[in-house]
Amino acid sequence: MSASPRRLLLLSSASVHGCEPFEYAKEEIINFFGSSVKEILFIPYALHDYDAYVSRIRQRFAKIGLDYKIVGIHEGTFATEAVNNAQAVFIGGGNSFRLLKSLYAMDLVPLLQKRVLEDGLPYMGSSAGSNVATISINTTNDMPIVYPPTFQALNLIPININPHYIDTDPNSTHKGETRDERIAEYLEQEPGRLVLALREGAWLRVEGDRATVGGKTGARLFKSLERDQGIVEIAPDADVSYLMEGL
Amino acid sequence: MSASPRRLLLLSSASVHGCEPFEYAKEEIINFFGSSVKEILFIPYALHDYDAYVSRIRQRFAKIGLDYKIVGIHEGTFATEAVNNAQAVFIGGGNSFRLLKSLYAMDLVPLLQKRVLEDGLPYMGSSAGSNVATISINTTNDMPIVYPPTFQALNLIPININPHYIDTDPNSTHKGETRDERIAEYLEQEPGRLVLALREGAWLRVEGDRATVGGKTGARLFKSLERDQGIVEIAPDADVSYLMEGL
Ligand SMILES: [Ca+2]
Ligand SMILES: [Ca+2]
Numbered sequence: 338m339s340a341s342p343r344r345l346l347l348l349s350s351a352s353v354h355g356c357e358p359f360e361y362a363k364e365e366i367i368n369f370f371g372s373s374v375k376e377i378l379f380i381p382y383a384l385h386d387y388d389a390y391v392s393r394i395r396q397r398f399a400k401i402g403l404d405y406k407i408v409g410i411h412e413g414t415f416a417t418e419a420v421n422n423a424q425a426v427f428i429g430g431g432n433s434f435r436l437l438k439s440l441y442a443m444d445l446v447p448l449l450q451k452r453v454l455e456d457g458l459p460y461m462g463s464s465a466g467s468n469v470a471t472i473s474i475n476t477t478n479d480m481p482i483v484y485p486p487t488f489q490a491l492n493l494i495p496i497n498i499n500p501h502y503i504d505t506d507p508n509s510t511h512k513g514e515t516r517d518e519r520i521a522e523y524l525e526q527e528p529g530r531l532v533l534a535l536r537e538g539a540w541l542r543v544e545g546d547r548a549t550v551g552g553k554t555g556a557r558l559f560k561s562l563e564r565d566q567g568i569v570e571i572a573p574d575a576d577v578s579y580l581m582e583g584l
Numbered sequence: 585m586s587a588s589p590r591r592l593l594l595l596s597s598a599s600v601h602g603c604e605p606f607e608y609a610k611e612e613i614i615n616f617f618g619s620s621v622k623e624i625l626f627i628p629y630a631l632h633d634y635d636a637y638v639s640r641i642r643q644r645f646a647k648i649g650l651d652y653k654i655v656g657i658h659e660g661t662f663a664t665e666a667v668n669n670a671q672a673v674f675i676g677g678g679n680s681f682r683l684l685k686s687l688y689a690m691d692l693v694p695l696l697q698k699r700v701l702e703d704g705l706p707y708m709g710s711s712a713g714s715n716v717a718t719i720s721i722n723t724t725n726d727m728p729i730v731y732p733p734t735f736q737a738l739n740l741i742p743i744n745i746n747p748h749y750i751d752t753d754p755n756s757t758h759k760g761e762t763r764d765e766r767i768a769e770y771l772e773q774e775p776g777r778l779v780l781a782l783r784e785g786a787w788l789r790v791e792g793d794r795a796t797v798g799g800k801t802g803a804r805l806f807k808s809l810e811r812d813q814g815i816v817e818i819a820p821d822a823d824v825s826y827l828m829e830g831l
Contacts, residue, residue, distance in 0.1 A: 474728065480761075525632040
């Protein structure tokens, strides 16, 4: 089987403490889209107010000199046509349940799979938009505010991502589960899965079968007991192409 | 319509910083179960290892002098029979998705509704066990590690609960949604709903149509724009019977 021409840039978060939104990843975004992409189709389904969301993305991109025409998928007549004609797609963050439910409702799941995996349509995601690019949204941090038809997602890569990963605070007095405990619970249910937890400021970039973790903050890979148990720290710029091999 | 004989004690969490599990609510638990309850049916479905969970509850109750016989629902032959014969039920915390999925799989949802709402079976919940007592698990904090057949829950009370509620930390540098933002997202989707957010150390006690918030830490009531918008601080010992009226 020849490699998929897929191209993905999956950000943990749009914002990182101490700089403008997307600023920390600006060079990577420009490098990822390359010189041929002039227009980006933005999918705002993860937030309630699509128009406000598209405006905000336009402002944020402009503010840091990211010079693309941003088109909201809801601004045209047919969402499927917009995806078919897109030069590149960006799915923004918000709530993963709302986002996934809308992707199914608008009949975009098989189409996005075809466009990315077969046609090589560049796909950028941040937060919820990175979650839905993976095998499922089981490792989202979001509140389940709506019921999607399934937790299975676009399956553009054969792992799960946990965005906004936050290390356990040893001084916390809160008794809710830590992030690590939540991910461990998931692996109890799905021992075959691999969860790549991206700290804010980190991203996963995929080019065909090659994958690297970028940014300055790094990531952690969670594996179940059955897969030589453990949590592996992943340094910035590490090659993680082995994660693309599937299970 | 005559009032339901329902009796509920819904804890935000089993543990509170600085004391043994359940110790902060010990007097309330004793008062709630009264002198006639000797044996409590424990439902451990929210965690992976049922035997370990039941043992832990036995130890924790014994340690603080809560003198009940604890029976795990999985220890007998039929879960439904155990519920039919129970003097009282306690559903412990863990993962709300896993818990709700198992309640449906074991066919316990209509039965628990009948036993609590019609027969007055005392129901104690903590964390996930409090979540499933409400209209739905839409306001859980848990990770969606499994896909339940619906997010609709036991509907023993006509509101949502957010357990382990934590006030926004103004000094946080993390860019994930705050708890308040998550609840606001839910109310965007379901503007008619009321969300009672219980801080750790607080509980909701329901006796028929009367409801009070107990404990020392208080709660916050979240209402959508449509219901004179706002967040109402609820002091310890406040009467919140108006929340039991439904929508
Ligand atoms: Ca989110
Ligand atoms: Ca939990």
